[in-house]
Amino acid sequence: MTYTRARSDGVLSRTLKAVRSLEDFESVARRTLPAPIFGYIHASADGQAAAQTNRDAFGEFEFLPRFLRDVSERSTAVDVLGHRYAAPFGIAPMGLSALSAYRGDLVLAEAAGALGLPMVMSGSSLIPMEAVSQANPDAWFQAYVTGDTDRNAALVDRVAKAGFKTLVITVDVQAQPNLETTMPEEARRSFRVRSPAISRTGARSLSSTSHPYDGSGTAT
Ligand SMILES: Cc1cc2nc3c(=O)[nH]c(=O)nc-3n(C[C@H](O)[C@H](O)[C@H](O)COP(=O)(O)O)c2cc1C
Numbered sequence: 001m002t003y004t005r006a007r008s009d010g011v012l013s014r015t016l017k018a019v020r021s022l023e024d025f026e027s028v029a030r031r032t033l034p035a036p037i038f039g040y041i042h043a044s045a046d047g048q049a050a051a052q053t054n055r056d057a058f059g060e061f062e063f064l065p066r067f068l069r070d071v072s073e074r075s076t077a078v079d080v081l082g083h084r085y086a087a088p089f090g091i092a093p094m095g096l097s098a099l100s101a102y103r104g105d106l107v108l109a110e111a112a113g114a115l116g117l118p119m120v121m122s123g124s125s126l127i128p129m130e131a132v133s134q135a136n137p138d139a140w141f142q143a144y145v146t147g148d149t150d151r152n153a154a155l156v157d158r159v160a161k162a163g164f165k166t167l168v169i170t171v172d173v174q175a176q177p178n179l180e181t182t183m184p185e186e187a188r189r190s191f192r193v194r195s196p197a198i199s200r201t202g203a204r205s206l207s208s209t210s211h212p213y214d215g216s217g218t219a220t
Contacts, residue, residue: 029100037099045177080118081166083138090118093142093168098126109136120168133163140166144173 015032019025030038044051078088091112097104105127112119113136121132123143132139141164145152159167 033100040096041094041100077116083118084116085118086116091120093120093122093170095122095124096126097122103127105132106135109139112136113138121164123170129159129164130162137163138165140164140168142168142170144170 015028019028026042029041033041076087078085080088091108094108097108101107105121105125109119109121109132111117118138118140119136120140120142121129123141125132129141133141141159141162143155143159145155156167
């Protein structure tokens with residue numbers, strides 16, 4: 001697998017130079033990633049209905065140009081939960097990110113840290129949470145909590161000990177997404193992995209892939 005990213009000297013690789021819009025990332029990813037991994041990231045459930053509705057909703061927003069203003073002090077920085085970030089958006093939690101880039105969670109954590117953006121580490125990561133927290137001490141941690149108070153307490157304890165100051169709880173995975181469209185059987189078979197991010201917490205037992213977005217998991 002080829003993996004390209006912006007070089008630290010600011011010079012873009014040939015692949016990234018060809019990226020002019022968000023949509024361009026998709027065609028580069030389709031060409032670069034193995035098909036099951038691209039499918040895992042790209043697919044959304046049930047004919048992409050919710051994904052399309054989200055895109056349509058975001059499409060309703062537009063910049064309001066104002067002219068002949070003093071722009072010498074302009075800034076996109078915002079305060080979120082007592083921390084100043086460079087922009088009002090960041091990196092959402094994405095499970096199994098290390099499948100699409102070498103130690104992907106660290107790549108995301110370092111990039112967010114360098115750019116001053118919020119970054120949420122997924123509770124379904126393949127990289128230990130301690131390593132991500134070390135790479136970016138301002139990263140947040142996302143968890144799927146269970147109905148088991150002891151397991152939840154053990155998880156929260158480890159998250160805090162790892163140095164995370166912000167915990168995000170995902171509550172919208174009450175039912176599994178549509179298996180057929182979320183991840184083909186072939187891809188599910190290739191993702192038999194254990195997650196060091198959480199396996200030591202005792203928060204969940206992971207005998208195989210258990211990421212809700214792969215359609216095979218048991219996120220409870
Ligand atoms: C490949 C992939 C993996 C994801 N993994 C997680 C996850 O581990 N935990 C979580 O809370 N959300 C996860 N999400 C949901 C995203 O964090 C985000 O909420 C969702 O994609 C909607 O945001 P968007 O419209 O910017 O894509 C995942 C989404 C994708 C596409």
